[in-house]
Amino acid sequence: MIRRFFRHLWESILSLKRNGWMTIAAISSVTITLTLVGVFASVILNTAKIATDIENNVRVNVFLRVDSTDNQETTVNDMGETVDNENYHVVYDQITELENVESVTFSSKDDQLELLKQKMGDTWSLFDGDANPLYDTYVVDTSSPDVVKTVAKQIEKINGVAKVEYGGVNTDNLFKLAQNIRIWGAVATVLLLFTAVFLISNTVRITIISRSREIQIMRLVGAKNAYIRGPFLLEGGWVGLLGAVVPALLVYFGYDVAYRGLNPSLIPQNLSMIDPTYFIPAMIIALFVIGIIIGSFGSVLSMRRYLKI
Structure with missing residues (x-):
């Protein structure tokens, strides 16, 4: 053979x-x-x-209300004293408890402005300081792209959230x-x-x-x-x-x-x-x-x- x-x-x-x-x-x-x-x-x-x-890069952007202190551990009371913030991570904790949420990252409005400066130029420097019109944001990563829309709708119902974006029709x-x-x-x-x-x-x-x-x-x-x-x-x-x-x-x-x-x-x-x-x-x-x-x-x-x- x-x-x-x-x-x-x-x-x-x-x-x-x-x-x-x-x-x-x-x-x-x-x-x-x-x-x-x-x-x-x-x-x-x-x-x-x-x-x-x-x-996999599609994420849920959660914009907090303008007066939100959700990411501040301390705050200043009416007496001018620094005290523990009772509302610290109230929104954050509700988001992390949702099913299919893998991670939540905070991005301040100042961070958002810096990103805009890098992409759009120094023209956005006019909005430094108190003139900053942007929102503090939580960037949410989900377990899979298929659940992005569902998670976004759940987050919209949380008190303290101004608006939620995930791309909408464009993402679909x-x-x-x-x-x-x-x-x-x-x-x-x-x-x-x-x-x-x-x-x-x-x-x-x-x-x-x-x-x-x-x-x-x-x-x-x-x-x-x-x-x-x-x-x-x-x-x-x-x-x-x-x-x-x-x-x-x-x-x-x-x-x-x-x-x-x-x-x-x-x-x-x-x-x-x-x-x-x-x-x-x-x-x-x-x-x-x-x-x-x-x-x-x-x-x-x-x-x-x-x-x-």
Whole structure:
């Protein structure tokens, strides 16, 4: 059994050499197809990843009333004395007790103004001090994006809250867009793989047709179907393996360049592409596996008509 396997392996290698131009054509077809698979899969998977990140970045902004002292441990009474604040964290505690609330972070109106200055320029310096029209805010992170709307409605009912924002209709549309990207991305990936199977199988079939006489001679001398099929199965695997080399190299070098060029601009927005430490090896392995499987089974399926009695 082992001896037969190595015989078939050696015959498959010699066959690749004997059928030089057809072998090159088959490998080229696999290379082009797997390159498209690698590029489109990388784009689709990273688009879905960024869409998920955008979803996860949606937060509930809770604006406190102008006179709120919810985040002040002490306050000044009518006598001018500093005393403990009886209303300290009244709103905060009610928010944290809600189901699906993971964390609550306080952001003062002065912090909000500083953020506006960084984004919009020093024009907002006019509102420093008592002229600041902004609100003290609690930024609420939920356990999942799906519950943001529900949590926002619950917080609106809490006494001491001026208003609540989570994006409203825009956020709902964002969730739908992210879901559509994931669904259509998966559909596009599957269709691309089916296209790859079709193209590679047809290319392998051409090489089989060109060697139909060789198959018929082997049958005439009494060779069994399994014996005839063995070298072609391995030969198809070699074609898929060799055809995956160039796409694997493109993924290895190209994705790293794309990651270093694009990811820095995404990080400030709490977005990120898929980490190349995990993505590149997984994608390379997937390309080789797809190439070998499609090449091998393409050979077997293409030979069926020549092995029928």
